[in-house]
Amino acid sequence: LIDLFFRRLRGAAPPPFLGRGGTLDPAVGRGLDEAARRERVVLRHGVLCGSLGPSYETAAEVRLWRTIGGSAACMSTVPEAFAARRAGMRVGVISLITNFGTGVSADRLDHSEVVAWASRAGEELRRLLRRFVADGGGE
Secondary structure, eight states: OEEOOOSOOTTOSOOSOOGGGOSSOHHHHHHHHHHHHHHTOOOOOOOEEEOOOSSOOOHHHHHHHHHTTOOEEESSHHHHHHHHHHTTOOOOOOOOOOSOOBTTBSSOOOHHHHHHHHHHHHHHHHHHHHHHHHTTSOO
């Protein structure tokens, strides 16, 4: 997770150093991977960059995020993960990628396509989370 908000967001600041685990709990991640394998849901691992919105990212932002090691962009997941960890929760992150960033694809970004991708992924996400919880949630 990379925090590019450049400000403290109401109690969601990155937690203090938490040892080897950091913000994300490796056991939760392994549990999500196993649930995905069992449900035949494709998960890809990467580094999520969180920044202010609401807007689609610019080509310059996409280049910056790639330069600093980011794989994908979001507006709320990063501070939500920090806030959950700060509250003592075990944290794993799943982020649905609905579009390529500006400059990554030659196609013009179309909001209706973003909505359609999100809608199509709902069933897979439901199956993945049901399996994850049924399997014990990464315990």
